[in-house]
Amino acid sequence: MREIGVPHPRLPLPVAGQPDDPAAFLRWLEEAIPLVEHLGIAAMHRDGERLTWDLTLTPNLNDKGTGFGGALTAQTTLLGWCWTTLWLRQRGYARDVVVAEASQRFLAPVTADYRLICVPEAAQGPEALADRLESRGRGRIALTQQLWCGDTLCLEARGDYAVLPAG
Template sequence: MRHDEITEYLHAHIPITQALGARVEAWDGGAIRLSAPLVPNLNHRGTAFGGSLSALAILAGWAVLHLALREHGLEVRLVIQRSALDFLEPIEGDFTASARLPPPAQWDRFLATLARHSRARITVEGEVASGGRAGGRHEGVYVALRGSDRG
């Protein structure tokens, strides 16, 4: 999928992405980078609101998994189970959130578990940044459900 097609999909299926101003900047099959403008995501101190940073980081982890699973021909329900964002420094400009698939051994174990049990859990790491500086590190645990477990 092209970056604009992925962005359109996110806007159509996850409405908050429109309010955040989220856009796909890069997708290479194993990593994704999303961007968002500062202005609609400001807090009372003139920096990026922590909730916006967290939402974009969660979205990046979700999107990298969603796209990779689709490329494997798997249609699943994908949900966040746990999210932790360590804020390193304030973000004072437009920002990005990036996430990458886990190492091959973990990814393969995740796919095998999903095939065997119709549900699997995986941890995705990422970061939020602005102007080339890391503003936070994210770790999300996502659960994939297929078949009758999709709810």
């Protein structure tokens, strides 16, 4: 059980050049952030700079029987945090990541299981983050998230994620 004010132990970094095991990362995430086990994350996939979650709607229902905006917002924010954390881990960095700014735009109700996709807002974003980490020891990246229910885009989100200095 997590205690307030006590950081959760970091997941050991993957072997150099090897990607994280998505299932192991999600198990660690559920321990580190207790809310995660209630979000309905069924699977996580990484394809290049794209990170995708497949989610079930049932634990995220609102009183109208559609997706609860607060849960969807939490998911978009957390997906961006995961993108940044996994990107850092892939490069051998064990750093703290925080969301600095986030916004969402709801476009259509979520009426079935869905997927969330996170990518850098700008193609050069990851390279710029790498340069800032090298030169300043900290950095920031803008990411976008899209929630798709079948072929319907239901939510667009954007977030700035800050990588804190080592220490």
